[in-house]
Amino acid sequence: MYPVKAYAAASSSSDLAPYSFERRDLLADDILIDILYCGICHSDIHVVHNDWGGAQYPVVPGHEIIGKVKAVGSGVTKFQPGDTVGVGCLVDSCQDCDSCHSGYEQYCSNGNTGTYNAPDKISGGYTKGGYSDKIVVKESFVLRIPDNLDLRAAAPLLCAGITTWSPLKHWNVKRGDKVGIIGLGGLGHMAVKFAHAMGAEVTMITTSPEKGADARKLGADKILLSNDPVAMKQHSHSFDFLLNTIPVGHDPNPYIMLLKRDATMVFVGALEPLRDLNSRLLIGKRKNVAGSLIGGIRETQEMLDFCGQHNIVSDVEVIAMQDVNKAYERVMKADVKYRFVIDMSTL
Numbered sequence: 001m002y003p004v005k006a007y008a009a010a011s012s013s014s015d016l017a018p019y020s021f022e023r024r025d026l027l028a029d030d031i032l033i034d035i036l037y038c039g040i041c042h043s044d045i046h047v048v049h050n051d052w053g054g055a056q057y058p059v060v061p062g063h064e065i066i067g068k069v070k071a072v073g074s075g076v077t078k079f080q081p082g083d084t085v086g087v088g089c090l091v092d093s094c095q096d097c098d099s100c101h102s103g104y105e106q107y108c109s110n111g112n113t114g115t116y117n118a119p120d121k122i123s124g125g126y127t128k129g130g131y132s133d134k135i136v137v138k139e140s141f142v143l144r145i146p147d148n149l150d151l152r153a154a155a156p157l158l159c160a161g162i163t164t165w166s167p168l169k170h171w172n173v174k175r176g177d178k179v180g181i182i183g184l185g186g187l188g189h190m191a192v193k194f195a196h197a198m199g200a201e202v203t204m205i206t207t208s209p210e211k212g213a214d215a216r217k218l219g220a221d222k223i224l225l226s227n228d229p230v231a232m233k234q235h236s237h238s239f240d241f242l243l244n245t246i247p248v249g250h251d252p253n254p255y256i257m258l259l260k261r262d263a264t265m266v267f268v269g270a271l272e273p274l275r276d277l278n279s280r281l282l283i284g285k286r287k288n289v290a291g292s293l294i295g296g297i298r299e300t301q302e303m304l305d306f307c308g309q310h311n312i313v314s315d316v317e318v319i320a321m322q323d324v325n326k327a328y329e330r331v332m333k334a335d336v337k338y339r340f341v342i343d344m345s346t347l
Helices: 042-048 151-158 160-170 186-197 211-218 229-234 279-283 297-310 321-332
Strands: 002-009 016-023 030-040 065-072 084-087 090-092 134-138 178-182 201-206 222-225 239-244 259-267 288-291 316-320 339-343
Touching: 002 134, 016 134, 016 321, 030 084, 030 151, 030 321, 042 321, 065 134, 065 151, 084 151, 090 134, 151 160, 151 186, 151 297, 151 316, 151 339, 160 186, 160 239, 160 297, 178 186, 186 201, 186 211, 186 297, 201 211, 211 222, 222 229, 316 321, 321 339
Parallel strands: 178 201, 178 239, 201 222, 239 259, 259 288, 316 339
Antiparallel strands: 002 016, 030 065, 030 134, 030 339, 065 084
């Protein structure tokens, strides 16, 4: 067993605090990783606060993990000590269903295993995540990080990156498409970067004029204020694809009006009920609304390789582990551009 230093929440109302536990001994296909950096995802906060129910305390959050391979099991062939690697939102799945065989482990028919707060089929108990100094993960769920990327800024690619990359690729966004990114936060800023690199005409759709300058720096070609009814009407039925990253419940109908015939809006942000959706807006021009959840291991590696080729990383603010509770407060106030990353050397 490997002794681990970490930060954990003891209850839904407690701050994150120092915590110690043990990782399992290496199985043949396992990799031991010394964690260098771990991003803070808004879902970490939701789980710690038990907003979605099902939190198993103590919770050690973190699923945007960058580290170095420390040791490998006897059957590992793809990695060796010293390699720079990443671990995202998943550490296991059944590997036997249609979704797993298709490379979509996030949709595993028998239930995937999340990096934290998920039943651990190997060790028992519940998985513990990346707010820790080391982690043991099966080789098939470990990702290779391109050498040219800033490791601190690469950490959020493992969640914010793949969450926006997967739908852009699945719905075949391509050069010349008119793409709208709704909401400029941790997810939205990555979506703008990806869509721009794919050659799309990118419009940032926001309620905040102040975010326009930032969006243009990230690669947006145009800004559309969703609280300007005249501007919204001018863009009716004009978008080939919309990626909705708004993290809370909202009225989706004004955005549906922006879609062309047969075009799609994909939700990746709000994991809660939305306001009444007017089906007439869909039926009138055969429009589509859909959802997308993170991404599979194969497409996550493809995303990382794309980032290496185009030098794409997240915009981050690096913090010490001891400042994590202050960072949580700032995330809830949307006071970060655009992702916090914990430097694990401060643990």
